Structure formats: C-alpha cells, structure tokens
Amino acid sequence: MQKGIATDFKPAETSSPLVRKLGALCLLSEEEIDFLEGLQNNTLKVDRGLDFIEEGGDLRTTFIVIEGWAARYCLLSDGRRQILSYALPGDILGLHVNFRATATYSASALTPLKLAAVDPRRIIEISQKFPIIASGLSWCTAREYAILGDQAIRLGRLSARQRLAHLFLELWHRLNLLKSNNDNWLEIPMTQRDLADTLGMSLVHTNRSLKSLRDVDLISVTKNQVRLNDIKALIELSEFNAEHLREFRV
Amino acid sequence: MQKGIATDFKPAETSSPLVRKLGALCLLSEEEIDFLEGLQNNTLKVDRGLDFIEEGGDLRTTFIVIEGWAARYCLLSDGRRQILSYALPGDILGLHVNFRATATYSASALTPLKLAAVDPRRIIEISQKFPIIASGLSWCTAREYAILGDQAIRLGRLSARQRLAHLFLELWHRLNLLKSNNDNWLEIPMTQRDLADTLGMSLVHTNRSLKSLRDVDLISVTKNQVRLNDIKALIELSEFNAEHLREFRV
DNA sequence: GCCTGACATTAACTTATGTTATACTATGCA
DNA sequence: TGCATAGTATAACATAAGTTAATGTCAGGC
Numbered sequence: 001m002q003k004g005i006a007t008d009f010k011p012a013e014t015s016s017p018l019v020r021k022l023g024a025l026c027l028l029s030e031e032e033i034d035f036l037e038g039l040q041n042n043t044l045k046v047d048r049g050l051d052f053i054e055e056g057g058d059l060r061t062t063f064i065v066i067e068g069w070a071a072r073y074c075l076l077s078d079g080r081r082q083i084l085s086y087a088l089p090g091d092i093l094g095l096h097v098n099f100r101a102t103a104t105y106s107a108s109a110l111t112p113l114k115l116a117a118v119d120p121r122r123i124i125e126i127s128q129k130f131p132i133i134a135s136g137l138s139w140c141t142a143r144e145y146a147i148l149g150d151q152a153i154r155l156g157r158l159s160a161r162q163r164l165a166h167l168f169l170e171l172w173h174r175l176n177l178l179k180s181n182n183d184n185w186l187e188i189p190m191t192q193r194d195l196a197d198t199l200g201m202s203l204v205h206t207n208r209s210l211k212s213l214r215d216v217d218l219i220s221v222t223k224n225q226v227r228l229n230d231i232k233a234l235i236e237l238s239e240f241n242a243e244h245l246r247e248f249r250v
Numbered sequence: 251m252q253k254g255i256a257t258d259f260k261p262a263e264t265s266s267p268l269v270r271k272l273g274a275l276c277l278l279s280e281e282e283i284d285f286l287e288g289l290q291n292n293t294l295k296v297d298r299g300l301d302f303i304e305e306g307g308d309l310r311t312t313f314i315v316i317e318g319w320a321a322r323y324c325l326l327s328d329g330r331r332q333i334l335s336y337a338l339p340g341d342i343l344g345l346h347v348n349f350r351a352t353a354t355y356s357a358s359a360l361t362p363l364k365l366a367a368v369d370p371r372r373i374i375e376i377s378q379k380f381p382i383i384a385s386g387l388s389w390c391t392a393r394e395y396a397i398l399g400d401q402a403i404r405l406g407r408l409s410a411r412q413r414l415a416h417l418f419l420e421l422w423h424r425l426n427l428l429k430s431n432n433d434n435w436l437e438i439p440m441t442q443r444d445l446a447d448t449l450g451m452s453l454v455h456t457n458r459s460l461k462s463l464r465d466v467d468l469i470s471v472t473k474n475q476v477r478l479n480d481i482k483a484l485i486e487l488s489e490f491n492a493e494h495l496r497e498f499r500v
Numbered sequence: 501g502c503c504t505g506a507c508a509t510t511a512a513c514t515t516a517t518g519t520t521a522t523a524c525t526a527t528g529c530a
Numbered sequence: 531t532g533c534a535t536a537g538t539a540t541a542a543c544a545t546a547a548g549t550t551a552a553t554g555t556c557a558g559g560c
C-alpha cells in the first residue's frame with residue numbers, strides 16, 4: 001500500500017484495532033497514531049453476557065472496542081429480541097453522543113470485552129485538530145450505516161439461508177480488515193439463539209437453515225467456528241455486495 | 251421553549267425545513283441560521299420517480315431535502331427492492347460523504363423534489379466554525395441511525411400489521427417535528443407497492459394487513475392519506491418507542 | 501366518451517417459517 | 531462421579547405470509 005511514501009507510519013501489528021482499521025484505509029502520521037492510541041487509554045473490562053449500554057438509559061460515553069465482540073440490540077415487551085449489529089474490535093459505539101443522550105439500544109458483551117471509554121468532547125476535538133482522523137471517523141459512520149442497511153436488506157428481502165450466508169460474509173469481510181485471514185474460517189462467538197435474534201428468525205428455523213447450508217457443503221461448522229467453503233457461491237446465493245463495506249478512498 | 255432568552259432567533263415559519271428541524275432542538279443564532287440557509291442556495295429539482303443517487307455510482311455531493319419525499323433503497327438481482335428509509339424535508343443524504351465515495355444505496359423521488367446540493371467540504375467547515383450546528387448534525391446522524399435501527403426491528407420482529415402501524419407512527423412523529431400537526435392525518439405519497447418494499451412484505455399481504463387495520467378501526471385510509479384513529483392503541487400494538495426519535499438535549 | 505395504465509382489492513392455493521416438544525451433547529462444578 | 535445447565539438437533543404440527551390470478555376503480559389522454 002503506497003510503499004516508499006511513509007512506510008514508517010504503517011501501523012504496527014501491535015497497534016490498537018482502531019488504528020489498524022483506519023490505517024488500512026489511509027496513511028496515518030505518527031502524531032495521529034499517537035493521538036488515537038492516547039484516546040484509548042481509559043479502558044474497562046466487561047464480562048461476557050453483561051450489558052454496558054442500556055436502552056433508555058443515559059449515555060455520556062463513547063466506547064471503542066479493543067478486544068472481543070459486542071451486540072447492539074433492542075428488546076420488545078414480550079421478551080423478543082432484535083440484534084441490530086455487532087461491534088468488533090476497532091468499532092465505535094456512541095460516536096454521535098452529544099454531551100448527553102438517551103441510548104436507543106442496549107449493548108452487551110458476546111465475549112469478555114475490553115473497551116476504551118472516551119469522553120465525547122474528545123471526538124469533537126478531533127474534527128478541529130486532526131482532519132484525517134475526522135475523515136476516517138466519518139468513514140466509520142458511513143460504514144456502520146451501510147452495515148445496518150445491509151441488515152435491513154437481510155431482514156426484509158432474503159430467505160433464511162440467504163440471511164445466514166449474507167451475515168457470515170459480512171463478518172468475514174469485516175474481520176479481514178483487521179487481520180488478513182489466510183483461510184476461510186470464521187471465528188464467531190454467537191450461539192444459534194443470537195443468530196436467530198439477529199436474522200429475525202426462530203431458533204429452530206435457524207438450526208434448520210444452518211443444516212441445509214451444511215448439507216450442500218457451502219459451510220462447515222464446528223464449535224464457534226464457521227468455514228465458508230465456497231465464498232463465490234455464498235456471495236451469489238445471498239446477493240452479498242462487498243462494496244457496501246468499502247465505501248471510500250481519499 | 252426558553253422564552254425570553256432569544257426569541258428573536260426562533261426560526262420563522264418561512265425558514266427552510268432543516269433550520270426548523272434543528273431550531274426545534276436547540277436555539278440557533280441569527281448567524282447560524284444565515285449560514286444554514288446559505289448552505290442551501292444551490293438547489294435542484296427532481297421529477298417524481300427519478301433517481302438522484304444510484305447505488306454503486308460516485309457520490310460527491312451531500313443533498314438536503316427542501317421539499318418533497320425521497321426513498322433510499324437497494325435492488326436485488328431479481329428485481330426485488332428493499333426501501334431502507336424515507337427522507338423528508340429537512341433530512342440530509344450523504345452527510346458522511348468524504349470527498350469521494352461510492353453510494354451504497356439508490357435514492358429516488360417519491361414526489362416532485364427540491365434538493366439543495368452541498369459540497370461535502372462545507373460540512374467539514376461546519377465542525378470548525380459552528381459547534382452548535384455541528385452538534386445538531388451529529389444529532390441528525392444519530393437519529394437517522396436510530397430510525398434505521400427501528401426499521402430493522404420492524405423487519406425482524408414485528409408482524410405485518412405491527413410493521414404498518416410502526417411505520418405510520420414513525421412518519422407521523424417525524425412530520426410533527428417540522429410542523430405541528432393538529433390532527434392525526436398523515437399525508438403519505440407512497441403506494442402500497444412502496445409500503446410493501448419498505449416493510450419486506452408482498453403487495454397482496456400489505457393490502458390485506460392494511461384492510462385488517464381498517465377493519466378494527468385503528469386507521470382510516472383515503473387517497474394518499476392515513477388517519478391514525480387511536481395513537482395510543484397503535485403504539486401499544488406496534489411497540490413503537492418514540493424515544494428513539496428524540497435522542498438528545500443539549 | 502372510451503381506452504389505457506397505474507393502483508387497489510379480494511379469493512384460492514402454496515410455502516416458508518414459527519411453535520411446541522423431546523432428545524442429545526457437551527461443559528462446568530459440587 | 532454425577533448433576534445442572536447451555537447449547538444443539540430433529541420431528542410433527544400450526545400459521546403467517548407469499549404467489550397467482552382475476553376484478554375493480556379512478557385519472558389522464560385522445
């Protein structure tokens with residue numbers, strides 16, 4: 001990626017996922033990297049299964065995921081749950097919290113989670129002092145929005161099998177931005193219950209549809225791992241559009 | 251709303267919808283209003299039914315809706331369509347376009363449309379010069395995101411009747427921010443085909459479900475108008491959460 | 501004053517998906 | 531070692547929603 005220009009600034013493997021994510025997109029200066037790392041100094045841990053954002057509650061903090069997976073979701077009165085999206089390492093929750101906001105969703109830890117808690121005022125600071133980073137965050141926002149749009153497409157217009165394939169492809173592509181996956185194994189912490197609540201289906205039908213994808217050998221499944229056996233066929237089946245995750249070049 | 255402090259700055263009825271929308275949220279200075287109005291000088295018209303953003307195409311412009319309704323949508327290969335959201339007067343499309351982006355959705359005019367075309371660099375300018383407006387745009391972003399989340403809830407977890415009621419309530423609330431609706435009439439330009447493509451249902455089932463809402467007298471329908479006969483019952487039926495549209499106070 | 505086309509309505513039939521229930525398999529833990 | 535629990539698997543049955551097709555209604559063009 002543009003070797004010879006500023007290779008020194010290429011984020012190290014040890015960088016935070018956010019820096020790796022933005023660094024994969026545009027060249028970051030050493031100063032910018034330092035700032036982004038400093039932003040994530042104030043960390044906290046969340047146990048698996050615990051909520052760290054509650055719908056209807058006050059939200060005054062922006063969270064950056066450093067390690068682990070989280071799920072954004074809403075509950076209905078009868079207990080039905082709709083997972084809206086997943087937050088992976090490098091993802092930001094509450095980027096547009098203005099001083100004080102009411103959370104419109106809950107968020108819980110799908111795995112043990114390490115988060116950075118950021119004062120939203122520091123986000124505002126960014127757009128004044130670090131235009132490149134600001135532009136990167138803007139890209140993050142547009143990307144989250146596109147991801148949620150894809151979720152709507154899955155829920156509105158795809159069949160059960162298509163939904164599963166489409167979701168797996170999305171997660172696979174998102175993870176590839178963080179670390180280059182050599183193989184097609186996808187490590188996911190979600191149970192079938194979680195998948196069902198993500199894809200708007202019943203648990204039983206999720207299980208059935210997974211089996212039917214296994215039966216035609218499109219995927220293989222082991223404990224918390226999915227192997228995408230034929231990416232091309234999966235893309236075709238599910239009408240997945242990888243462009244939605246790419247979004248922009250400076 | 252905080253009478254006596256700066257009532258002179260209260261946006262006039264003749265203001266642009268964006269100014270009315272942000273003005274309903276926080277006090278804008280005369281300078282801020284002037285800037286926002288100036289932003290919308292470069293207008294264009296779009297005929298009903300025409301696309302002004304095309305998925306996959308280059309997007310270098312931010313659009314502000316001044317008059318009319320637009321729909322954001324994606325098409326699948328077999329022609330199925332999923333409408334993701336509606337843009338009403340005062341709404342912004344492509345707020346997070348960074349210099350050059352690929353559109354992840356198409357947008358078309360549901361009515362004759364008047365748009366302002368804004369250079370995205372002017373948006374960046376805002377965060378440096380007008381913190382209040384920047385904060386307002388941030389609120390718009392969070393709100394759009396919450397609206398899309400609600401769309402996912404509709405598609406994922408609500409029945410056909412619930413989806414319809416939920417959508418009507420959303421649109422009713424959003425319109426109320428622009429002009430105080432005295433009655434419960436909702437003027438919508440969408441056909442049943444559009445509603446079906448929004449709610450992930452077939453046209454026939456949309457019609458059936460509308461009828462069933464009419465039959466229990468929850469709504470009345472005439473040409474392009476829906477009357478919400480019992481807001482409270484509709485909210486209860488559809489699990490609508492108006493908080494999602496409110497979002498923050500400075 | 502009659503076509504035409506876009507939109508709405510309704511019926512009959514099919515299918516994908518939901519529901520309920522039971523069994524199976526790990527894993528942690530007392 | 532055995533029990534409890536969370537997760538997975540499958541079958542049998544119920545139902546919401548899709549599909550196809552026919553009919554109705556209204557507005558605009560000629």
